[in-house]
Amino acid sequence: MSEWYSGWPVxxxxxxxxxxxxxxxxxRSGRLAPGAQLPTHRELSKRLxxxxxxxxxxxxxxxxxxLIGGTVGRGTxxxxxxxxxxxxxxxxxxxxxxxxxxxxxxxxxxxxxSLNEPLSDGTGERxxxxxxxxxxxxxxxxxxxxxxxxxxxEHRTAGAAWLRELGVDAPADDxxxxxxxxxxxxxxxxxxxxPGDTVLTEELTWPGALSVGRLTGIRLMPVAIDSEGLVPxxxxxxxxxxxPRFVYTMPTLHxxxxxxxxLARRQDIVRIARAHNVLIVExxxxxxxxxxxxxxxxxxxxxxxxxxxxxxxxxxxxxxIGFMAVPPRLHKSMRASxxxxxxxxxxxxxxxxxxxxxxxxxxxxxxxxxAAARRRQLLAASILGEAGPAPTSMHYWLRLPSDMRxxxxxxxxxxxxxxxxxxxxxxxxPGKDPGGVRLCLCSETSEARVKQALATLAELxxxxxxxxxxxx
Numbered sequence: 163m164s165e166w167y168s169g170w171p172v173x174x175x176x177x178x179x180x181x182x183x184x185x186x187x188x189x190r191s192g193r194l195a196p197g198a199q200l201p202t203h204r205e206l207s208k209r210l211x212x213x214x215x216x217x218x219x220x221x222x223x224x225x226x227x228x229l230i231g232g233t234v235g236r237g238t239x240x241x242x243x244x245x246x247x248x249x250x251x252x253x254x255x256x257x258x259x260x261x262x263x264x265x266x267x268x269x270x271x272x273x274x275x276s277l278n279e280p281l282s283d284g285t286g287e288r289x290x291x292x293x294x295x296x297x298x299x300x301x302x303x304x305x306x307x308x309x310x311x312x313x314x315x316e317h318r319t320a321g322a323a324w325l326r327e328l329g330v331d332a333p334a335d336d337x338x339x340x341x342x343x344x345x346x347x348x349x350x351x352x353x354x355x356x357p358g359d360t361v362l363t364e365e366l367t368w369p370g371a372l373s374v375g376r377l378t379g380i381r382l383m384p385v386a387i388d389s390e391g392l393v394p395x396x397x398x399x400x401x402x403x404x405x406p407r408f409v410y411t412m413p414t415l416h417x418x419x420x421x422x423x424x425l426a427r428r429q430d431i432v433r434i435a436r437a438h439n440v441l442i443v444e445x446x447x448x449x450x451x452x453x454x455x456x457x458x459x460x461x462x463x464x465x466x467x468x469x470x471x472x473x474x475x476x477x478x479x480x481x482x483i484g485f486m487a488v489p490p491r492l493h494k495s496m497r498a499s500x501x502x503x504x505x506x507x508x509x510x511x512x513x514x515x516x517x518x519x520x521x522x523x524x525x526x527x528x529x530x531x532x533a534a535a536r537r538r539q540l541l542a543a544s545i546l547g548e549a550g551p552a553p554t555s556m557h558y559w560l561r562l563p564s565d566m567r568x569x570x571x572x573x574x575x576x577x578x579x580x581x582x583x584x585x586x587x588x589x590x591x592p593g594k595d596p597g598g599v600r601l602c603l604c605s606e607t608s609e610a611r612v613k614q615a616l617a618t619l620a621e622l623x624x625x626x627x628x629x630x631x632x633x634x
Contacts, residue, residue: 218574318334344370401438
């Protein structure tokens with residue numbers, strides 16, 4: 163490995179940042195080439211005689227700048243620079259989804275509170291039973307051919323039944339099967355907007371949407387949020403200022419804050435959207451966890467709303483299946499975009515999903531995941547000292563003390579063996595510190611490991627930040 167740290171000019175006021183600066187200089191000067199592997203956190207701390215947490219902070223800062231990235235099981239490597247656009251620095255072009263996965267990639271043995279997965283207990287058995295049932299069907303040849311871009315009628319009918327579980331009443335003709343929420347977002351963006359167009363979203367939003375915006379050249383503009391999500395006055399001001407093509411929003415168990423809009427707030431947003439001729443793209447990834455169900459925008463204004471949900475959180479990410487409810491007037495553009503992005507959704511996975519829905523296994527999975535999320539939220543409240551506003555959410559938005567940067571907290575947590583989602587992975591405005599981190603409470607099967615991780619985080623939150631100076 164290149165000794166890029168030789169002659170490292172230690173700045174005692176900020177040791178980690180000076181180390182990150184030295185790493186950046188080595189990369190930009192060519193002494194460290196793209197693809198070069200870096201020492202592990204522990205190995206470099208021994209070589210330099212500094213704390214492991216100092217190296218973790220330095221690597222986290224270099225990752226935020228877009229200089230390095232991690233691969234699970236392989237280590238941390240220098241990333242290729244973006245030479246195609248001199249106006250955008252590396253720290254700005256680092257893909258938001260890469261930021262999302264970076265902590266766990268840098269330390270694969272960490273307790274995983276960074277990826278928002280459902281609890282996997284029992285999922286294998288549900289899938290096994292569904293696969294056995296499909297294998298017994300006599301007409302599997304029908305699944306071997308190209309299918310309509312929306313999916314077969316049988317599969318869309320199952321999708322309509324699934325949406326009714328979530329409070330959406332839409333006919334099968336308006337249902338689209340999609341290859342998961344991320345592909346659906348790309349399909350929607352390409353169908354409804356062009357490069358240079360503006361799309362509104364919450365000031366903190368799903369990193370997948372940020373990635374789609376950057377890849378398509380569609381500008382995402384942030385709208386202020388409060389405990390109920392989009393602030394109506396801010397939304398209306400943005401509609402007037404930016405003339406957006408649509409608003410992408412997650413009104414129920416917002417990711418990452420868990421904010422959920424009341425019926426009155428939803429009615430205000432619909433009124434403003436109608437007044438300014440703005441479509442609503444409603445992402446309901448977590449609505450199945452709320453009891454009783456929140457009223458979707460789709461039920462309040464079906465003619466101006468595209469409703470999107472996926473089974474990744476309710477059943478399992480491995481399905482890569484979701485459903486959209488699309489107004490008839492948008493079918494032509496949505497079909498064209500679907501053909502361009504995926505051609506069709508896997509009929510075999512749709513058959514599997516249809517069996518899970520029709521057999522009732524999907525409904526049982528919802529009950530299981532809701533109960534699991536409730537238990538984990540109670541556990542988090544008992545250790546962190548504060549109950550989250552959403553008692554059945556899979557994730558918890560941990561607000562940090564005003565004198566603690568979220569990037570530093572993420573690095574310190576990782577150094578202690580806990581991976582959490584950095585809050586700035588969700589910011590529409592790059593570089594803005596949202597003052598919090600997301601904790602995913604259900605991805606770890608072992609409750610004991612979750613308890614251990616939460617205790618570690620509680621200790622970090624309540625530590626004396628002013629006294630926690632880097633040790634050289």
